[in-house]
Amino acid sequence: MQAVVPNVQQPIDVNISPELESGQTYQGRATFYDAANPAGGKGNSGYDVLSGDALAGITAINNVQWNASEASGxxxxxxxxxxxxxxxPIIVQVSDLLYERADGLDLSAEAFFEVADPVDGVVDIEYKLISPDDNFVTPYGNSIGQGIVVEGIPESNPYYGAIRLNNHRNPVESVDLLEEDGSLVPLERGSDNRFVLNTGSAISEAQDLVVTDIFGQQVTLNDVDIASGSSADVVTGEQFDIV
Structure with a gap:
């Protein structure tokens, strides 16, 4: 009689670093969830809820590599x-946090179908951070070559300047307000991936922002209105280089 070989899953990498690294292949488990109906109405990255074929392009990431929302996007x-x-291989964009695990991904059901049979429920995967080329179209409909997208925050106002970023080629580490004298004022990153300016003073005009990725690259986004209360997206044309 032929022996039955059990489906033994890979051990969890307990030494995983919070910050995603270029050129590093990670091993972990994959599960799946209903990304069309995320808990709380939106994923923790704050991006719009998707539908249709776009759902195959998103994932939640483990609670270590989420890294206080730095993995968003x-x-x-x-x-x-x-x-x-x-x-x-498939390419997915991080749009949510997998609270319950310190390894792997919780793929959208549509993405999981592209890597495994859904009846398996939990499978071993490998994944790595990539810098998509300019022609890559994200699940949210813009190509990388169009540049970083500034998503407006409806609650923003002159005393609460806030934005969210999407469509950035590499993960964003920080956003700073560029003052006229060249000094930088950091925006605070929230758990929902929004960047907030806390100066205590009213914001009276559009601002220039310096955005830094996890590799130290910087781009300047000019004339960004962070206090208008508009939910409109602004396609900036500015983008990080491929790493």
Whole structure:
């Protein structure tokens, strides 16, 4: 009689670093969730809820690599059992936090189907951070080459300047207000991936912002209105280089 080989999952990497690293392949478990109906109405990154084919392009990431929302918007190349059998790896964008685990990803159900049979429920995967090229179109509809997208915050006002960023090629480490004298005033990053200016003074005009990615690259976004109360997105045309 032929022995039955159990489906033994890979051990969890207990030494995983909070910050995603270029060139590093991570191993972990993948599960899936209903990304069309996230808890709380939106994922923890604060991005719009998607529908249709776009759902196959998003994931939640473990509570270590979430790194206080720094992983928001990151692009990951993922391989699972179907890739072992010859399928091409998939690319997903981080849009949510996987509270319950310190390893792996909680893929949208649609993305999980691209790497494994849903009846398996939990599978081993490999994933790595990537810098998509300019022609890559994100689940939210813009190409990387169009530049970083500034998402307006409806609650913003002259005493509460706030924005959220999407469509950035690499994860964002910080956002700073660029003063006329060249000095930088940091915006505070919230758990919902919004950046807030806390100066105690009213904001009377559009601002220039310096955005820094996790590799130290910087781009300047000019004339960004962080206090208008508008929910409109602004496509900036400015983008980080490929790493």
């Amino acid at each position: 990151a692009f990951l190349e993922v391989s699972g059992p179907k890739q072992t059998d010859g399928a091409a």
